[in-house]
Amino acid sequence: MANGPEQPGVFLLSSSDVSEADVLAATTGAAFAVADTALIEVAGSGAVACIQGLITNDIQGAGERGVIYGAVLTPNGMIVTDLWAARTDGRVWITTARQSLEALLAVFAKYLPPRLATVTDRTDTYVTLRVVGPGVIDAAHAAGLDVPEPGQLSRVLAGGAEGMIARPALAPFTLQIQVVPAGHAELARTLVEHGMSATTPGALEAVRILDGWPRVGAEIDGKTLPQEVAFDDHAGISYTKGCYTGQETVARLHFRGHANRALAGLVWTDVPDPGNPVVEQLGASVGRVTSIAQLPGFEAPVGLAMLHRKCDRTQAVLAAGRPANPVSLPLRFDP
Numbered sequence: 001m002a003n004g005p006e007q008p009g010v011f012l013l014s015s016s017d018v019s020e021a022d023v024l025a026a027t028t029g030a031a032f033a034v035a036d037t038a039l040i041e042v043a044g045s046g047a048v049a050c051i052q053g054l055i056t057n058d059i060q061g062a063g064e065r066g067v068i069y070g071a072v073l074t075p076n077g078m079i080v081t082d083l084w085a086a087r088t089d090g091r092v093w094i095t096t097a098r099q100s101l102e103a104l105l106a107v108f109a110k111y112l113p114p115r116l117a118t119v120t121d122r123t124d125t126y127v128t129l130r131v132v133g134p135g136v137i138d139a140a141h142a143a144g145l146d147v148p149e150p151g152q153l154s155r156v157l158a159g160g161a162e163g164m165i166a167r168p169a170l171a172p173f174t175l176q177i178q179v180v181p182a183g184h185a186e187l188a189r190t191l192v193e194h195g196m197s198a199t200t201p202g203a204l205e206a207v208r209i210l211d212g213w214p215r216v217g218a219e220i221d222g223k224t225l226p227q228e229v230a231f232d233d234h235a236g237i238s239y240t241k242g243c244y245t246g247q248e249t250v251a252r253l254h255f256r257g258h259a260n261r262a263l264a265g266l267v268w269t270d271v272p273d274p275g276n277p278v279v280e281q282l283g284a285s286v287g288r289v290t291s292i293a294q295l296p297g298f299e300a301p302v303g304l305a306m307l308h309r310k311c312d313r314t315q316a317v318l319a320a321g322r323p324a325n326p327v328s329l330p331l332r333f334d335p
């Protein structure tokens with residue numbers, strides 16, 4: 001797997017990153033893997049209100065133990081990073097891509113007053129597991145986890161280990177479990193004993209791409225607006241919560257305009273070239289390939305692309321140097 005935030009480009013998931021068994025477990029069963037994420041705790045009397053003024057979604061409206069998807073934006077509405085935010089005991093817990101940690105801490109240092117909201121990097125305090133597959137909830141109950149309702153957070157793990165279980169209402173994973181390192185091995189054993197498969201981060205990326213969710217450094221770069229990467233489809237924006245950094249651009253696009261490009265799926269007839277991300281149609285550039293997945297067991301490579309409005313999505317394109325067909329998201333192909 002490739003790519004970091006400094007050089008946005010094509011994220012490549014090859015057959016060496018994920019096995020056919022991993023893909024099957026993640027798409028037809030129940031599987032978990034350690035996610036490459038960062039965790040930030042925001043505490044203090046103004047923690048919720050301060051985060052409310054920085055992210056695209058409504059953390060206040062989510063209520064105690066609520067879990068939401070959203071993003072932090074620049075003042076002109078571009079995404080700094082996407083994130084998951086959860087509330088518990090007056091704190092806000094922010095989970096984001098590890099490569100976004102420095103940028104997010106810089107935003108918090110600039111905008112959060114320490115007397116109201118203290119920021120602590122908890123990335124090394126917890127191990128983050130993400131659990132995927134249609135069989136997750138049944139297996140989690142069998143394992144003794146306190147499984148929350150959709151959009152909610154629980155603080156009780158199997159065996160009494162310290163941690164949190166988030167169950168977003170909509171996500172490329174079913175559960176996010178954050179556990180202290182001392183409890184990680186025992187929790188993993190318990191999950192396996194009750195029908196889950198221990199898999200690799202590649203399986204999480206396979207599900208992300210198939211479900212059409214963006215990744216920092218690929219779909220999200222320094223010039224990406226939330227609506228361009230399906231934030232409306234992913235319930236990542238509140239248009240009723242009031243002001244937040246970058247809100248004017250997001251609201252103007254929603255109420256008075258349209259995005260000039262949008263995320264789409266691609267299915268190739270041959271192996272694409274990740275070194276050539278251009279998408280062309282009738283000889284004109286109409287977009288950029290952002291993620292490619294060469295999944296073992298699948299007949300054809302699939303991926304994601306940012307396509308301009310002028311692209312006719314009912315017609316074939318030349319993407320990453322190879323013929324491909326644009327398709328709607330999520331991608332649904334039987335391996």
